[in-house]
Amino acid sequence: MAELNDQQIRRREELSELRELGVDPFPPMYDRTHTSEEVRELFDEEEEHTVRVAGRIMSMRKMGKATFAHVQDAAGRIQVYLRKGDIEQYDVVKLLDIGDIIGVSGKVFKTRVGEISVHADGMEVLCKSLAPIPVPKETKDDDGNVVIHDAFKDKETRYRQRYLDLVVNHDIKDVFVKRSRIISAMRRFFDDRGWLEVETPVLQPMYGGASARPFVTHHNTLDMPFYLRIADELYLKRLIVGGFEGVYEISKNFRNEGMDRTHNPEYTAMEIYVAYKDYNWMMEMTEQCLEYVCSEVNNTTEVVIGEHTINFAGPYKRISMLDAIGEATGQDISSMSTEELATFAKSQGVEIEAGMNRGKLIDELFSEKVEDSLIQPTFITDYPVELSPLAKRHRDNPDLTERFELFVNGAELANAFSELNDALDQRARLEEQAQHRADGDEEAMVVDEDFLHALEVGLPPTAGLGIGIDRLVMLLTNNSSIRDVLFFPQMRNA
RNA sequence: GAUUCCGUAGCUCAGUCGGUAGAGCAACUGACUUUUAAUCAGUGGGUCGCAGGUUCGAAUCCUGCCGGAAUCACCA
Secondary structure, X not given: OOOOOHHHHHHXXXXXXXXXXXXXXXXXXXXXXXXXXXXXXXXXXXXXXXXXXXXXXXXXXXXXXXXXXXXXXXXXXXXXXXXXXXXXXXXXXXXXXXXXXXXXXXXXXXOOOOOEEEEXXXXXXXXXXXXXXXXXXXXXXXXXXXXXXXXXXXXXXHHHOHHHHHHHOHHHHHHHHHHHHHHHHHHHHHHHOOOEEOOOXXXXXXXXXXXXXXXXXXXXXXXXXXEEOOOOHXXXXXXXXXXXXXXXXXXEEEOOOOOEOOEOOEEEEEEEEEEOOOHHHHHHHHHHHHHXXXXXXXXOXXXXXXXXXXXXXXXXXXXXXXXXXHHHHOXXXXXXXXXXXXXXXXXXXXXXXXXXXXXXXXXXXXXXXXXXXXXXXXXXXXXXXXXXXXXXXXXXXXEEEOEEEEEEOOXXXXXEEEXXXXXXXXHHHHHHHHXXXXXXXXXXXXXXXXXXXXXXXXXXXXXXXXXXXXXXXXXXXXXXXXXXXXXXXXXXXX
């Protein structure tokens, strides 16, 4: 442990002094009757109310024989008034610090300046805080807005010590509460339709369902490698093979790739598979789901992000990938040869590398020319087959797949397709992936024989959808960094 | 991976032209029984991210490294 600073030393001394006064600085429980919010609601000029509140001291004004302190609980803050004579051992009050957790019993009253407070007749230390916390102070300006002085805003410390961030910057709790509500609203939406929430392996002997590099670990007893899942797609489809007709999983996935403001090595995805449905049906379901979730958590389908107001009310614009590129470039690329496409892509500012296939070129063109402009929710449909090894070929064009991605605010939010259930086609496509892998593409998929066997047993027509939960939370809470919607974002060792 | 910026007391920050470290809050001592950025008087607290270099002298200039942020690239 690092050397103690003067404040840590002092607090340890106070701990001993408390014990000498016969005070247990870490008692096992406190019988709280009201939250800070309930106390404020309870106040009545006519009738006197007695309450027991508890929380962390966030500010303190000691005045010799009386002390005012603000105590913070999950609901907010309440001022307590501790006066010598009213409290059995006022010496204990003198030993209190900002950060200590206390319980206070007493009568609810209003101070001279009108703040509802608790006039203590008893005070118990519930946890002596041994490490000082940042102490921003709040004032109100002439318009009544809260002004925070010396805010605790160092991003690194806030991410590394999120508990401090949550204590001090209590507003940020709202983001995480909303995150929780988003997930539970989505869960409610699926449960109401009779689809089953399931759990599939995080540790997988063979990874699949996406193109990404995995984290590898090792099982000692079995003496074999395991991979942390990059997706749960192949397991969920096995469950549809098994006869479930609607399954979903809210899944932590792990991808051993770059980190930036939209990527964290572990992140949350929701994947759902529904039998006898196709991607057209899935687009409607996605619209309904997002509209529902958004209005449940924000009481409106509109979200303001930067300079844009995004509306999650359906229906969303639908346009095929090739048409979207056509609109953006004024050029119909659907009948171009791969060579023509490469030349055209280059003319549009795409960096061309040797070995880029038709699908890759189209994808690059799309990223370069279209993606950023997709602000309102937009379904981009019918991706090239090379880009979509797990998606069913399009009913009208075997070079394309029945796939869509949903773009919002210039970024991908969801990915879905009519699932490929032709086992022989799936084998051919995975073998092609394996060839890419052999050629050095570390993100290409591997051939999963058991998954192929499941398809041979038979997967009914099925629609599947994946939604990036972190990105959805970012959109609905107006945050531009994934780190701001994760309690504990991954950080390099300090 | 590239570029730019940042790293000084527990927190927020200042530190000029290179001359040996400052403020507010927090802490400590004293006064104060309705304060609320409490007030008043006083005190202590620093490996200036780390390691080198230049210099009589480095928080300051140079190089490398560590950590962070932003932008870009990569990532269907």
